[in-house]
Every structure is written in structure tokens, then in C-alpha cells.
Amino acid sequence: xxxxxxxxxxxxxxxxxxxxxxxxMLDECFSYDDELRKNGHFAGGEALQGxxxxxxxxxxxxxxxxxxxxxxETKEQLGGILILEAxxxxxxIQLMSKHPGxxxxxxxxxxxxxxxxxxxxxxxxxxxxxx
Amino acid sequence: xxxxxxxxxxxxLDSVYRAESGRILATLIRLLGDFDLAEDAMxxxxxxxxxxxxxEGIPENPRAWLVSTGRFKAIDALRRRARxxxxxxxxxxxxxxxxxxxxxxxxxxxDDRLRLIFTCCHPALAPEARVALTLRxxxxxxxxxxxxxxxxxxxxxxxxxxxxKSKIREARIPYQVPSPAELAERLGAVLHVIYLxxxxxxxxxxxxxxxxxxxxREAIRLGRLLQELLPEPxxxxxxxxxxxxxxxxxxxxxxxxxxxxxxxxxRSLWDRERIEEGVALVERALRSRxxxxxxxxAAIAAVHAEAPAAAATDWPQIVALYGALARIEPSxxxxxxxxxxxxMRDGPEAGxxxxxxLLARGELADYHLAHSARADLCRRLGRVEEARTSYEKALALxxxxxxxxxxxxxxxxxx
Numbered sequence: 001x002x003x004x005x006x007x008x009x010x011x012x013x014x015x016x017x018x019x020x021x022x023x024x025m026l027d028e029c030f031s032y033d034d035e036l037r038k039n040g041h042f043a044g045g046e047a048l049q050g051x052x053x054x055x056x057x058x059x060x061x062x063x064x065x066x067x068x069x070x071x072x073e074t075k076e077q078l079g080g081i082l083i084l085e086a087x088x089x090x091x092x093i094q095l096m097s098k099h100p101g102x103x104x105x106x107x108x109x110x111x112x113x114x115x116x117x118x119x120x121x122x123x124x125x126x127x128x129x130x131x
Numbered sequence: 132x133x134x135x136x137x138x139x140x141x142x143x144l145d146s147v148y149r150a151e152s153g154r155i156l157a158t159l160i161r162l163l164g165d166f167d168l169a170e171d172a173m174x175x176x177x178x179x180x181x182x183x184x185x186x187e188g189i190p191e192n193p194r195a196w197l198v199s200t201g202r203f204k205a206i207d208a209l210r211r212r213a214r215x216x217x218x219x220x221x222x223x224x225x226x227x228x229x230x231x232x233x234x235x236x237x238x239x240x241x242d243d244r245l246r247l248i249f250t251c252c253h254p255a256l257a258p259e260a261r262v263a264l265t266l267r268x269x270x271x272x273x274x275x276x277x278x279x280x281x282x283x284x285x286x287x288x289x290x291x292x293x294x295x296k297s298k299i300r301e302a303r304i305p306y307q308v309p310s311p312a313e314l315a316e317r318l319g320a321v322l323h324v325i326y327l328x329x330x331x332x333x334x335x336x337x338x339x340x341x342x343x344x345x346x347x348r349e350a351i352r353l354g355r356l357l358q359e360l361l362p363e364p365x366x367x368x369x370x371x372x373x374x375x376x377x378x379x380x381x382x383x384x385x386x387x388x389x390x391x392x393x394x395x396x397x398r399s400l401w402d403r404e405r406i407e408e409g410v411a412l413v414e415r416a417l418r419s420r421x422x423x424x425x426x427x428x429a430a431i432a433a434v435h436a437e438a439p440a441a442a443a444t445d446w447p448q449i450v451a452l453y454g455a456l457a458r459i460e461p462s463x464x465x466x467x468x469x470x471x472x473x474x475m476r477d478g479p480e481a482g483x484x485x486x487x488x489l490l491a492r493g494e495l496a497d498y499h500l501a502h503s504a505r506a507d508l509c510r511r512l513g514r515v516e517e518a519r520t521s522y523e524k525a526l527a528l529x530x531x532x533x534x535x536x537x538x539x540x541x542x543x544x545x546x
Binding site: 001024027028031035039040041086087088089090091093094095098100111 | 167170171174175178179181204208211212214215267273274275276285286288289292293
């Protein structure tokens with residue numbers, strides 16, 4: 001079963017760390033990622049650039065409008081996502097509680113939704129329309 | 132044979148998981164001294180097996196392979212973490228040292244699973260945590276499966292399990308089978324957990340309950356395992372009780388979900404195989420002379436099971452068994468059951484005197500079955516108005532839908 005782990009960070013906190021602290025923090029995280037990879041638990045993931053690099057698309061007055069940011073007011077920002085392969089929710093919790101990234105900010109663990117049935121029904125509807 | 136060898140290995144592994152994960156985990160917890168470390172190690176061993184068995188073939192003893200692979204995986208993981216946390220190296224060394232002096236080949240010790248069961252049902256853990264932990268660690272169910280069966284959410288259940296495990300760690304609950312001196316009491320807690328699981332699967336008869344019979348099956352599986360590991364009379368008694376109750380499942384409700392009382396059940400639907408097994412177990416437990424409440428309840432169920440028709444029930448025997456049960460486990464509910472049996476033996480009037488005396492004591496005032504039992508006796512005596520009042524009281528106290536419909540029907544039948 002797949003679990004999507006949303007990792008939150010506090011950018012200010014990371015920036016105030018010394019370079020060697022930053023390095024050892026990254027080393028620990030990457031090393032644990034490798035361990036997850038080695039045992040088949042790492043099903044994908046990406047780190048995210050800061051929210052100042054983000055744009056938001058929103059539907060407004062009949063068209064998609066682009067704005068900067070989200071410029072969240074909160075100290076915590078989404079820093080990356082990791083897709084975890086685990087047996088159940090407790091297994092996912094166990095794997096992520098050993099991830100050194102949890103020291104930098106919280107992880108939100110969400111089971112991936114199985115849309116297989118919805119997709120199948122949608123395909124049926126669409127192929128019906130095509131004829 | 133499947134076309135796809137990877138698919139085939141996966142199917143094989145699934146069946147090994149179902150049959151052996153409890154035993155493998157139990158051994159790994161003993162070898163590694165930590166629940167979480169052992170669980171991770173086991174999962175990693177199963178993941179590794181998928182790849183290695185495909186290349187090298189399935190090992191002769193899959194369980195031994197998984198245990199030793201799991202242990203290596205744990206030592207490996209500790210070593211890698213030791214680069215950042217020196218304390219992990221010491222743990223890894225200790226585990227390695229133990230393994231070189233320990234038994235080779237098949238590392239399992241027969242009582243590993245018993246240790247696991249007793250630890251999961253330890254009285255220091257919250258009762259609902261014992262149930263969750265036992266189902267997950269001993270039966271190998273997933274957090275999501277247990278949550279679904281108990282109609283709760285996976286996050287709630289997951290936290291219950293996390294808290295229970297940290298309690299085990301922090302309170303240093305030992306991983307062992309209790310000493311003979313405390314065995315009886317600790318076994319009581321284990322049996323209680325198993326019976327709770329069974330009842331959750333047995334008495335739920337309304338709503339979206341399709342998954343519930345699985346819980347009863349799981350409880351019976353647990354009961355069998357315990358009986359195999361620790362053939363104590365009360366273990367036999369509980370297993371017998373579950374088998375005898377389960378034997379009537381098909382006849383307990385009508386196709387439309389209406390409740391059918393024992394006396395009106397179609398006895399040809401009763402599962403004879405389960406009854407035979409249950410009766411044999413009750414007889415063994417009774418012969419031991421060290422039996423307790425589960426055995427007596429099973430004996431009562433056995434008397435019912437062996438009656439070819441409701442009218443042929445051996446009521447004197449049932450009255451005697453309830454009497455014995457009330458002596459070792461005094462409870463107004465048991466006395467109520469005895470009163471109903473007395474009514475069957477000596478007539479409704481004799482039963483009504485007992486039920487009224489019980490109700491006068493007040494403990495059963497809010498117990499719907501006490502009022503419906505009274506209503507039933509009054510109905511049989513032709514005291515219609517009293518019957519109506521008692522059925523109405525029972526109805527006001529009942530929450531389960533099929534039971535409500537049953538009482539409403541009875542009220543209608545009074546005219």
C-alpha cells in the first residue's frame with residue numbers, strides 16, 4: 001500500500017543552522033532515504049523549492065488566473081513529498097518516525113487513494129460517448 | 132502454474148505471510164528485543180525474499196530463511212544508523228553476539244508465539260489496545276483491516292497501537308510467558324481479549340457488517356493457536372464456546388436480517404462439524420476438573436447443540452450448569468439466565484418469581500433482556516397487560532435494530 005508523506009519544514013530554522021549542521025542534517029536524511037530505497041519502501045519523492053518560487057493557478061471569472069506564491073503566513077512550509085511503500089498505516093508511521101527529517105518539521109502521512117474503480121467507470125462513460 | 136514467475140513468488144510469499152508472520156515476528160522480537168525493530172526487520176525480510184527467491188528459488192525452510200534474513204537486516208539497519216547515532220552500534224553488537232551463541236537453523240522456539248500473545252494482552256495495556264495489538268501482531272491483520280472491523284478510523288487505531296508499543300518499551304514489559312504462579316490470572320486476560328474479538332464478530336447483526344464474521348473466524352483461529360500452545364482447560368472451554376456459538380450463525384437471522392431465537396432456529400442449519408469439535412473439547416475440559424466459566428458456558432451451549440429439537444432440551448442439566456456458573460462467577464445476568472431455564476423446567480410461574488426477585492434488586496433495571504424475559508413469561512401465563520408493559524420497557528432500552536424489530540413484533544402479536 002502506498003502512503004504519501006508530506007514533509008513540512010521551517011525555512012528560517014534551516015537558514016540559521018551552521019553549514020556543518022546543515023550538511024550533517026542533509027547527510028542523515030539522504031542516508032535514511034537510501035535505506036528506504038534499499039528495502040523497497042521508497043516509491044518516489046521530490047524536494048520542493050521554497051514557496052517564493054511557486055505560482056498558484058485558480059479558476060476565476062471563466063478562466064485560469066495565475067498569482068504568485070501562496071506566501072503562506074505560517075512558519076511551516078511544504079518542503080517535499082515522499083511516496084512510501086508500507087504494509088499498513090502503523091508500518092508507515094514506524095518508517096517515518098525514524099526519518100531524520102521529522103526533526104526539522106512534521107510529516108503528514110496520507111494513504112494514497114485507490115481511484116481504480118472511478119477511473120474504470122469514467123473510461124466506460126467516455127467510450128460510451130465516443131460511439 | 133502461473134505464467135509470471137514474479138507473480139507466483141508473490142502469491143507464495145502472501146501465503147507464507149498469512150501462515151507464518153506471527154511466528155516469525157514472535158521470534159524476531161525475542162532475538163532483537165524490540166517490537167518496532169523486529170517488525171521492520173520482518174517487513175524487510177519479506178521484501179528481500181521477493182527478489183532473492185526469484186533468483187535463487189524458494190528456500191527449503193522459508194520461515195528460518197526469513198528469520199535469519201530479518202536479523203541481518205536489523206543489524207544492517209542499526210549499523211547504518213550508527214554513523215549518526217553511536218548508541219546503535221552497541222545494540223547491533225549485542226544482537227550479533229547473541230546470535231553466534233544461539234541456536235542455528237530454525238531459530239523459532241515453540242513458546243515465542245505464546246510470549247507474543249501474553250505481551251500483547253498484558254494487563255498494563257489499555258483493554259482496547261490489547262485487542263488491536265493482538266490482531267495486528269499475532270494475527271497479522273493490517274491497521275486498516277482492524278479499523279474497518281471495529282468501525283473506527285485508521286488514524287485512531289494506529290495511535291492506539293503506537294501508544295501500546297511505547298508503553299511496552301517504557302514500562303519494560305518483559306517478553307515472556309508468565310510464571311505458573313501468575314499464569315491463571317494472565318491467561319484470563321488473554322482469553323478475555325479473544326472472546327471480545329469473537330463477540331464483536333458475533334453479536335453485530337445490523338448495518339454494514341459484512342466484515343464482521345471475519346473477526347469471529349480470527350478469534351477461533353487465535354483460540355486454536357492458544358489451545359495448541361497451551362492446552363489448559365479454560366482455553367479448551369473458550370474454544371468450545373466459540374465453536375458452538377459459531378455453529379448456529381446461519382440460523383440466527385432470517386434472510387431479511389430478522390433475529391431468530393434459539394427455540395425457533397432451524398436446527399438442520401447448525402454446523403455439525405463445529406458442534407462435534409466443540410462438544411469433544413467441552414468434555415475434555417470438564418474431565419480436567421480445573422475448568423472455569425468459559426467451560427461451563429460452553430457446556431450449556433453444548434446441551435442446546437445436542438438437543439434434536441427445542442422441546443427436547445435437557446433443562447434440568449442447563450439449570451444445574453447455570454447454578455454452577457453463578458457460584459464461580461456471581462452475576463445477575465447469569466442468575467437471569469438461570470431463571471429462564473428454571474421457567475423452562477418448572478413452568479413460567481416459577482421463572483417469573485425468580486425474575487421479579489432479581490428485578491427488585493435493581494441491578495438489572497436497565498438491562499433490556501431482563502424486561503423482555505419477564506414480558507415473555509407473562510405472555511406465556513396469559514398476563515397480557517403486564518407483558519405489554521415489560522416489552523415496552525425492553526424496547527425503550529434496546530439500541531440494536533434487529534432486536535427492536537423483534538420486540539415490536541412481539542408487542543404486535545399481543546394484540
